[in-house]
Amino acid sequence: xxxxxxxxxxxxxxxxxxxxxxxxxxxxxxxxxxxxxxxxxxxxxxxxxxxxxxxxxxxxxxxxxxxxxxxxxxxxxxxxxxxxxxxxxxxxxxxxxxxxxxxxxxxxxxxxxxxxxxxxxxxxxxxxxxxxxxxxxxxxxxxxxxxxxxxxxxxxxxxxxxxxxxxxxxxxxxxxxxxxxxxxxxxxxxxxxxxxxxxxxxxxxxxxxxxxxxxxxxxxxxxxxxxxxxxxxxxxxxxxxxxxxxxxxxxxxxxxxxxxxxxxxxxxxxxxxxxxxxxxxxxxxxxxxxxxxxxxxxx
Amino acid sequence: xxxxxxxxxxxxxxxxxxxxxxxxxxxxxxxxxxxxxxxxxxxxxxxxxxxxxxxxxxxxxxxxxxxxxxxxxxxxxxxxxxxxxxxxxxxxxxxxxxxxxxxxxxxxxxxxxxxxxxxxxxxxxxxxxxxxxxxxxxxxxxxxxxxxxxxxxxxxxxxxxxxxxxxxxxxxxxxxxxxxxxxxxxxxxxxxxxxxxxxxxxxxxxxxxxxxxxxxxxxxxxxxxxxxxxxxxxxxxxxxxxxxxxxxxxxxxxxxxxxxxxxxxxxxxxxxxxxxxxxxxxxxxxxxxxxxxxxxxxx
Numbered sequence: 001x002x003x004x005x006x007x008x009x010x011x012x013x014x015x016x017x018x019x020x021x022x023x024x025x026x027x028x029x030x031x032x033x034x035x036x037x038x039x040x041x042x043x044x045x046x047x048x049x050x051x052x053x054x055x056x057x058x059x060x061x062x063x064x065x066x067x068x069x070x071x072x073x074x075x076x077x078x079x080x081x082x083x084x085x086x087x088x089x090x091x092x093x094x095x096x097x098x099x100x101x102x103x104x105x106x107x108x109x110x111x112x113x114x115x116x117x118x119x120x121x122x123x124x125x126x127x128x129x130x131x132x133x134x135x136x137x138x139x140x141x142x143x144x145x146x147x148x149x150x151x152x153x154x155x156x157x158x159x160x161x162x163x164x165x166x167x168x169x170x171x172x173x174x175x176x177x178x179x180x181x182x183x184x185x186x187x188x189x190x191x192x193x194x195x196x197x198x199x200x201x202x203x204x205x206x207x208x209x210x211x212x213x214x215x216x217x218x219x220x221x222x223x224x225x226x227x228x229x230x231x232x233x234x235x236x237x238x239x240x241x242x243x244x245x246x247x248x249x250x251x252x253x254x255x256x257x258x259x260x261x262x263x264x265x266x267x268x269x270x271x272x273x274x275x276x277x278x279x280x281x282x283x284x285x286x287x288x289x290x291x292x293x294x295x296x297x298x299x
Numbered sequence: 300x301x302x303x304x305x306x307x308x309x310x311x312x313x314x315x316x317x318x319x320x321x322x323x324x325x326x327x328x329x330x331x332x333x334x335x336x337x338x339x340x341x342x343x344x345x346x347x348x349x350x351x352x353x354x355x356x357x358x359x360x361x362x363x364x365x366x367x368x369x370x371x372x373x374x375x376x377x378x379x380x381x382x383x384x385x386x387x388x389x390x391x392x393x394x395x396x397x398x399x400x401x402x403x404x405x406x407x408x409x410x411x412x413x414x415x416x417x418x419x420x421x422x423x424x425x426x427x428x429x430x431x432x433x434x435x436x437x438x439x440x441x442x443x444x445x446x447x448x449x450x451x452x453x454x455x456x457x458x459x460x461x462x463x464x465x466x467x468x469x470x471x472x473x474x475x476x477x478x479x480x481x482x483x484x485x486x487x488x489x490x491x492x493x494x495x496x497x498x499x500x501x502x503x504x505x506x507x508x509x510x511x512x513x514x515x516x517x518x519x520x521x522x523x524x525x526x527x528x529x530x531x532x533x534x535x536x537x538x539x540x541x542x543x544x545x546x547x548x549x550x551x552x553x554x555x556x557x558x559x560x561x562x563x564x565x566x567x568x569x570x571x572x573x574x575x576x577x578x579x580x581x582x583x584x585x586x587x588x589x590x591x592x593x594x595x596x597x598x
Contacts, residue, residue, distance in 0.1 A: 034458055117464075131444040
């Protein structure tokens with residue numbers, strides 16, 4: 001498998017550092033709220049993570065000719081939504097996971113009520129930050145809010161989680177599996193790219209459409225690779241018990257297509273993602289690198 | 300106790316009808332999401348309720364010279380946030396309530412996972428609706444989003460729920476009780492009034508400040524009356540088991556001030572709320588009526 005090249009490593013490191021600093025600063029403790037709640041929010045958001053969504057957001061800003069840094073705050077809001085969704089997905093009533101990124105999930109480290117509330121507060125925070133994201137026109141802020149609301153609500157991420165829960169123990173067709181993932185993980189990944197592109201006041205419909213195809217394809221690739229890692233990775237690297245999807249009989253790409261079939265599909269998705277970027281010059285290079293990285297990652 | 304006068308009854312009926320119609324229409328089932336999730340969202344939002352927050356929002360619009368109808372969509376978003384907060388507050392890990400407004404709470408009528416997700420989706424929906432609220436300038440939409448995010452997040456409603464959970468079984472001072480309520484219920488009530496006032500493009504700082512005092516005072520009055528109803532009302536009228544706060548040893552105004560003391564305090568709050576409206580002419584009459592209604596309500 002190819003290792004991410006130096007350009008991408010530098011970019012990812014730059015994004016992660018910038019995002020972590022911004023999140024740390026903005027999530028400073030306030031005397032005017034519950035200390036335990038705020039600690040749970042910080043625990044969930046600042047507990048590491050690859051910051052792939054923020055990086056995609058900043059890479060998309062670069063692809064449309066903006067400075068990646070101009071997307072810093074919008075990129076942070078994607079991480080807030082991602083963190084909140086992980087907290088809630090891990091709850092006993094949902095996936096009932098005790099381990100995430102190699103450490104206790106939020107409801108284990110704190111308690112269930114605090115975990116639910118921390119997720120709720122992070123969601124509100126994301127929209128609040130977008131509404132005052134620095135350096136962006138009002139029109140752009142609103143377009144980003146619409147994008148985030150749509151991607152994270154019942155027609156997006158939350159809808160996908162509901163479909164996922166309903167499908168446990170059922171046999172799904174590949175189309176049904178794809179529909180679930182397009183909602184559950186794909187919508188927020190697509191929003192990450194589109195929100196990054198929206199930093200350009202004059203981003204064209206054609207560019208936005210191409211980036212949408214790129215991001216949707218990438219989102220599926222991300223999921224196929226996740227499924228493959230679940231059966232092939234080991235707990236210390238992927239941060240959750242290996243085979244955990246299989247154990248709760250969740251349908252996956254390898255279970256429907258076989259491991260070799262899932263690998264082939266992943267490779268097709270990578271090709272499609274790269275094709276969709278044909279209209280972009282070297283500004284799109286980081287997005288190209290990101291696609292290669294997503295399918296090659298080992299955790 | 301005074302009964303709400305005809306003017307107020309007409310206004311409340313008008314608001315409720317308008318809000319219910321708008322919510323019903325906007326919450327129409329979509330083929331592109333989980334049916335069960337959407338049913339749970341509709342069950343929670345369309346299951347009656349007095350629509351006090353929307354009415355306050357529309358009354359505040361009237362107070363600053365706008366048509367109450369211009370605040371319809373913003374008013375609906377307050378109801379979405381209120382509904383989501385009730386769903387999550389009722390969860391087994393939180394207040395563990397099985398009855399709300401005289402019928403099964405969402406996690407009882409559906410299941411816990413669906414209830415968590417329905418709440419999550421309703422929150423996203425609220426911000427999405429505000430971002431495209433018809434007839435309002437971009438600047439106003441953003442101001443409303445900031446208001447809602449701040450009032451519903453860790454410095455507002457969610458923070459209050461966290462403080463509330465931490466205070467079960469503890470003895471609180473009256474100041475600590477007040478801090479909790481200012482966050483838990485007060486922040487969203489204040490936001491309802493402020494968001495309504497923001498429909499006026501040129502609403503003055505002075506007017507906004509007066510309405511803020513009005514709404515904060517009203518929010519406290521609402522809570523004191525709620526506490527009184529909890530010990531004095533009966534289940535069939537208030538829709539939850541009578542004495543339920545007492546049963547789980549939650550501190551309340553009557554438990555700290557005595558019933559008579561709580562009644563006195565309620566009356567002082569009503570006076571303060573009315574005084575804060577002195578700068579408003581007859582446009583503020585509905586807000587004045589609302590204050591009287593809140594302290595006189597029996598459920």
